[in-house]
Amino acid sequence: MAAQSSIPAASGGCYKNEMLLRISVICIAVSSFAQAQRSGAQTPAAPSATGSATPAAGSGAPVTGPGAPRDQGSDSLIKQLEIQKWYAQLGDLAEVNEIRYTSAPPHKPQNPTAPGAKNPLIIHAMTFIPKNLDRTKKQPLIVFAHQGVHSDFGRDYEYTVVKELVQQGYSVIGPDYRGSTGWGNGIYNEIDYGGLEVEDVFRAREWMLENYDFLDEKRVGMMGWSHGGFITLMNILLHPGVYAVAYAGVPVTDLVLRLGYHDASYQAIFSAQQHIGKTVSADIQEYLKRSPITYADKLETPLLIHGNTNDEDVNVIEIQRFVAALKAANKKFEYKIYENAPGGHEFGRLDTKIARDSRHDVYKFLAVYLKPERPVR
Numbered sequence: 001m002a003a004q005s006s007i008p009a010a011s012g013g014c015y016k017n018e019m020l021l022r023i024s025v026i027c028i029a030v031s032s033f034a035q036a037q038r039s040g041a042q043t044p045a046a047p048s049a050t051g052s053a054t055p056a057a058g059s060g061a062p063v064t065g066p067g068a069p070r071d072q073g074s075d076s077l078i079k080q081l082e083i084q085k086w087y088a089q090l091g092d093l094a095e096v097n098e099i100r101y102t103s104a105p106p107h108k109p110q111n112p113t114a115p116g117a118k119n120p121l122i123i124h125a126m127t128f129i130p131k132n133l134d135r136t137k138k139q140p141l142i143v144f145a146h147q148g149v150h151s152d153f154g155r156d157y158e159y160t161v162v163k164e165l166v167q168q169g170y171s172v173i174g175p176d177y178r179g180s181t182g183w184g185n186g187i188y189n190e191i192d193y194g195g196l197e198v199e200d201v202f203r204a205r206e207w208m209l210e211n212y213d214f215l216d217e218k219r220v221g222m223m224g225w226s227h228g229g230f231i232t233l234m235n236i237l238l239h240p241g242v243y244a245v246a247y248a249g250v251p252v253t254d255l256v257l258r259l260g261y262h263d264a265s266y267q268a269i270f271s272a273q274q275h276i277g278k279t280v281s282a283d284i285q286e287y288l289k290r291s292p293i294t295y296a297d298k299l300e301t302p303l304l305i306h307g308n309t310n311d312e313d314v315n316v317i318e319i320q321r322f323v324a325a326l327k328a329a330n331k332k333f334e335y336k337i338y339e340n341a342p343g344g345h346e347f348g349r350l351d352t353k354i355a356r357d358s359r360h361d362v363y364k365f366l367a368v369y370l371k372p373e374r375p376v377r
Contacts, residue, residue, distance in 0.1 A: 072184050079182025082154030086126055089159050094128040094166045101125070101207045103178070103200045107192050108274055121190060123200050124183055125175035126153055127208065130166050133373070138216035140244075140370035143205050144174045145224035145231040149269060150188065152180045157225075157349035161359070168363065169373035171215060175204040177231070189274050194255065194290025198234040205242075218244060219370045223362070225249035225349055226314065229305075233292035233322075236301040245302045245369035247362050249348050250314045253322035255287040256280055261315055296325035304365045305335040306348055306358060313345035334365065 083098060090096050102120035109117040133139055142165055146153040153174035165172050176183060177200035179191030191197070201222075209217050222243050224232045229251025236246045252258055259267050259280045270287075271279045280287045288294045307319030316337060323335050341347040341354055348358040360376055367375035 072182075072188065075181050075188075076184065079152060079154065082152070082182070083126070085154070085159065090128055090163060090166065092131075093163065094130050097127045099125050099127055099207070101203060103203050104196045106178075106190055107196050108277075121178055121187075121196075121200070123175055123177060123203070124180075125173050125204055125207075127174075128162055128166055128172040129212070130169055130171065133169060133171070133214075135214040137214070138219070139214050140170055140219040140221065140372055141205070141208055141215045142170045142172045142366070142370075143201060143208075143220065143222045143235075143243075144172055145201050145222070145228035145235075146174060146176070146180070147224065147226040147228045149193065149227055150179055150181050150191065151227070152176050152182045154182075155349075157346075160351070161349075164359065164363070168367070168375055170370070171208065171212065173204045173208050175201055177201050191269070191275055193270060193275070194230070194234060198231055198238060201231050202235055202239060221245045221247075221366050221370050223247040223249075223366070224251075226345065227252060230292065233303075234290075234295075236303065237292055237295035237298045240298050240300040243301045245304075245366055247304045247306075247366060249306045249362075250308060250311055250319070250345055251292070251305065251322075252314055253291065253318045254293045255291045256284055257318060257321065258314075259287070293322050293325050296322065296331065297329040299326060299329070299331040299333065302365075302369055303333040304362065305333065306362075307335070307337040308341045308344060308347050309337060310340045311345045336361075 087096050100122050103123050105118045105120055111117055144153075144158070144162065144165075146158060147155065153176050158174065162172050162174065176187070177197040178187055179193070179197055180187060205220055205222075209215055209220070220243055222232045222235055223246065224230075226249070229248035230253070232246050232248045233251055233253065236243050255270075259270065267279065270276050271282075276283070276286060276290075278286065305319065305323065307314075307316050309316045319335070319337060326333055338347060338354075338358075341358075342352065343350045343355065348355050348362075363376045
């Protein structure tokens with residue numbers, strides 16, 4: 001049996017009124033939070049992965065630097081607004097659900113011997129099933145990995161892309177893998193770049209196939225931009241042959257190279273004790289283990305890659321070196337490196353003609369292998 005929506009079906013004005021009410025309530029909460037912050041009120045400590053509270057500011061010796069607890073109060077409220085925005089913007093087209101599933105345990109629990117320290121981490125995700133989908137037939141699925149080291153599934157362009165995918169007939173899941181913002185320090189500080197975050201996203205695929213019997217396990221694609229492109233590459237390379245097709249937009253491909261051209265504050269995210277715990281110069285092999293370029297010879301999935309010569313975040317040399325590695329391994333794939341496309345790193349995610357054309361090319365590529373009901377022309 002397919003998973004059933006936990007939210008009663010609504011339509012037209014009733015649905016939109018319900019969404020407006022939800023958003024209004026959360027806006028009041030945000031306003032109250034902001035007023036409390038201005039008056040000096042403390043934000044409650046966020047629970048850690050083991051269930052204990054992270055000390056609030058001022059409760060003992062402060063922790064500073066990349067490993068310091070983050071004030072998650074405003075992040076959590078913003079996350080709830082993003083969720084309501086998903087219902088408001090996609091509710092007319094898709095069955096929208098918030099779901100939770102389990103993944104691997106924390107990679108570095110604060111207290112390894114504490115009760116529950118080795119329990120699976122709970123991952124939050126948004127799912128979208130087109131309302132007009134023919135469920136008597138097998139249908140394709142897209143796993144959509146969000147961008148950003150500490151971002152979440154709710155950036156402006158992600159609403160646009162999910163809408164475009166749903167209109168074509170794709171079911172979609174967007175997970176907030178470990179390290180994402182909006183679910184407390186217990187998730188935020190579990191960042192594991194190129195490690196267990198990859199498995200968190202892979203298990204999103206597994207959850208959808210287990211819960212919706214009309215989804216075709218042979219027609220599962222994956223996509224993402226930037227860090228989402230990186231996770232896409234790691235998924236298809238560490239799970240060869242499992243995905244039918246993949247798209248990686250401006251993806252990180254080589255952490256050793258990347259940390260050589262980014263500044264110390266970015267490098268510190270990786271060397272923080274709760275993360276990798278070593279600098280790249282102290283353990284090059286660990287960083288290579290977390291880099292797609294290391295596994296170029298494992299590619300079996302049809303793949304499209306986009307890069308941009310004026311990318312200010314992922315230098316085009318990363319794309320070029322990865323392309324060269326794939327060619328050296330005699331792998332079949334497609335790629336396009338745009339020449340100074342306006343928008344730099346964001347070029348394919350904007351509301352410009354070149355961005356729309358770029359995404360149109362992506363959708364045509366995906367459709368060859370996934371065969372949605374209403375492919376782009």
